[in-house]
Amino acid sequence: MGVKLGILGLGTVGTGTVQLLQDVVGRHPLLQKIEIYRVGVRSLDKPRAVELSTEILTTDLEAIVNDPAVDIVVEVMGGLEPARSLILQALKNGKHVVTANKAAIARFGAEIFTAANQAGVYVMLEAAVGGGIPVIQPLKQSLSVNRIHTVTGIVNGTTNYILTRMQTEGSNFSDVLADAQRLGYAEADPTADVDGLDAADKIAILASLGFGGRIHLEDVYCEGIRQVSKTDIAYAEKLGFVIKLLAIAKRHTSDNSQLSVRVHPTLVSKAHPLASINGVYNAILVEGEPIGQVMFFGPGAGAGATASAVSSDILNLAATLKTSTTNPNPLFTCGHDDYCEIAPIAELVTRFYARFLTKDQPGVIGKLGTCFGNYGVSLESVVQTGFQEKLAEIVVVTHDVREGDFRQALAEIKDLPAIDSIPSLLRVL
Ligand SMILES: NC(=O)C1=CN([C@@H]2O[C@H](COP(=O)(O)OP(=O)(O)OC[C@H]3O[C@@H](n4cnc5c(N)ncnc54)[C@H](OP(=O)(O)O)[C@@H]3O)[C@@H](O)[C@H]2O)C=CC1
Ligand SMILES: N[C@@H](CC=O)C(=O)O
Numbered sequence: 001m002g003v004k005l006g007i008l009g010l011g012t013v014g015t016g017t018v019q020l021l022q023d024v025v026g027r028h029p030l031l032q033k034i035e036i037y038r039v040g041v042r043s044l045d046k047p048r049a050v051e052l053s054t055e056i057l058t059t060d061l062e063a064i065v066n067d068p069a070v071d072i073v074v075e076v077m078g079g080l081e082p083a084r085s086l087i088l089q090a091l092k093n094g095k096h097v098v099t100a101n102k103a104a105i106a107r108f109g110a111e112i113f114t115a116a117n118q119a120g121v122y123v124m125l126e127a128a129v130g131g132g133i134p135v136i137q138p139l140k141q142s143l144s145v146n147r148i149h150t151v152t153g154i155v156n157g158t159t160n161y162i163l164t165r166m167q168t169e170g171s172n173f174s175d176v177l178a179d180a181q182r183l184g185y186a187e188a189d190p191t192a193d194v195d196g197l198d199a200a201d202k203i204a205i206l207a208s209l210g211f212g213g214r215i216h217l218e219d220v221y222c223e224g225i226r227q228v229s230k231t232d233i234a235y236a237e238k239l240g241f242v243i244k245l246l247a248i249a250k251r252h253t254s255d256n257s258q259l260s261v262r263v264h265p266t267l268v269s270k271a272h273p274l275a276s277i278n279g280v281y282n283a284i285l286v287e288g289e290p291i292g293q294v295m296f297f298g299p300g301a302g303a304g305a306t307a308s309a310v311s312s313d314i315l316n317l318a319a320t321l322k323t324s325t326t327n328p329n330p331l332f333t334c335g336h337d338d339y340c341e342i343a344p345i346a347e348l349v350t351r352f353y354a355r356f357l358t359k360d361q362p363g364v365i366g367k368l369g370t371c372f373g374n375y376g377v378s379l380e381s382v383v384q385t386g387f388q389e390k391l392a393e394i395v396v397v398t399h400d401v402r403e404g405d406f407r408q409a410l411a412e413i414k415d416l417p418a419i420d421s422i423p424s425l426l427r428v429l
């Protein structure tokens, strides 16, 4: 007997998944047992890149999750509602769920996994982080014997694509964003990409898996890439760095009681493995004991890559349905109920890059140095190269400093009569 899919959504990811499942020759033989039974969309009139008979396509998504014939619900419609309610209803009806929806999982994961555990079914989400890169299953299974220290990732394809093209071609932010949208990389509302929210959802999911506790999304510090300018990209280049939107989850305290979880544009040394991850590619560097370092790399967005992850989850569930036992596999379920404690961003210890516009007066660098010194901020490098109109431009890179101390020094520096403005402030990995 075949495994019947109810697919919610036929956009970039849904279409890629249907294409893959309609073209199974040369792939895993179990895919031949999978039937695309229903596909839910918003509009029946839209032209589609795949052929589906009229009885498969429907706008009644509730009917799909309530249909007793459906074995697996594949949620690739995105958004919070009705996606959340449809997932919960599918689980309540005893259906396994595959989802690519990091926004829903990062916000409603507790509710969704509790419902799945109660119903004795699985929620699979490989496509939700890193697109086609296998990272969810490796964290849940292959790496789960390790004590994870740090997860550092480039986990948003759209922003990495934008930053790469700004860096290599000097392109304009909004033109490149339009290309990312056209290529199917961006979210329906690309603010989620540009402002770092999509990466925050993803690092919350990875932190939860890596550190074995739930994460309150509001505890994740988040800055996007809007303030990254061509000037900063050029300065970073001169200083031996590239700018990447990094998502980082790290043990903050030596007793392991607190995590630091954050997303922000970051200067990454050109020698670091994450510096060479360009375009729509993502990479996730996992550090733990005893494994040391392991890095996952691949396409982070787009139809084919994401369809690969969605379909592999479907395949895993199809295999499970074939061999079903009454006891759920603990490596497939989400077992933790407790929340991780997250340290405030002021407690972060990191290096900083800051760009100052100053009046061209003698002794400005000395005054900056004195203010920094008052708060224990030591400087790794100070560069004064350019002028913007009549203002001198000074760039500093600090040694490791507690973020709270650095901010206090900056507050004092802002009030110096010689300082016009501080247009950029970025962390350095
Ligand atoms: N694009 C990518 O590269 C990746 C996307 N994801 C995630 O996958 C999910 C889907 O993304 P993507 O395919 O890009 O999104 P699209 O916007 O391309 O597609 C959404 C699909 O869902 C349908 N849909 C949306 N809302 C409703 C509704 N209320 N009722 C009925 N149908 C609805 C739309 O119908 P219609 O076609 O009729 O408009 C469309 O077919 C999101 O959660 C996204 O974050 C994850 C990894 C990568
Ligand atoms: N909009 C997302 C799609 C994949 O998750 C991205 O750009 O990474």
Ligand code: NA
Binding pocket: 126, 127, 128, 129, 130, 131, 132, 133, 134, 135, 136, 309
């Ligand atoms: Na993935």
